[in-house]
Amino acid sequence: MQRYEKITRHTAFRYKQAFFFRNVTLKDRLHTDASSWSAELEYLDGQFTDEIWAMIMTLPRKFREVLILDIYYEMSINQIAEFLNLAAGTVKSRLYRARKKVQNLLKENGDE
Structure with missing residues (x-):
């Protein structure tokens, strides 16, 4: 791994572990429609996203x-x-497994 790739990867890991990054939510990714939801539904959607x-x-x-x-x-x-210096197949496999793990966690918590 080249020097700049290592620096970039470690910088990304440090950023990921920072307080700001841990408090970012996925609200904009899950709800992009500007329809008029009630305040209760927006709150519950935010809680689910969190x-x-x-x-x-x-x-x-x-x-x-x-x-x-x-x-x-x-x-x-x-x-x-390319960013993680892995094969594309490895990335696909990890994404699949990660999504499955999150699905299983949701099922355990009763949130499908």
Whole structure:
């Protein structure tokens, strides 16, 4: 791995662990329609989104990092693979497993 790739990767990991980043939610990713929801529905949607984000943050690092790069940064499989210095197939596999883990966590909590 080249020196600048290491610096970039470590910087991204430090940023990911920062207080600001842990408090970012996925609201804009899950609800983009500007329809008129009631305040209660918006609150509940926000709570559900926060729960999903909390579940993502509990995943092992290798699953968490590909999900964050996919969902939050909207990177393609190939971009993630290049950024993490992995094969595209490995990234696809990790994304699949990470999504399955979040689904299982949702089922355990009774939120389908």
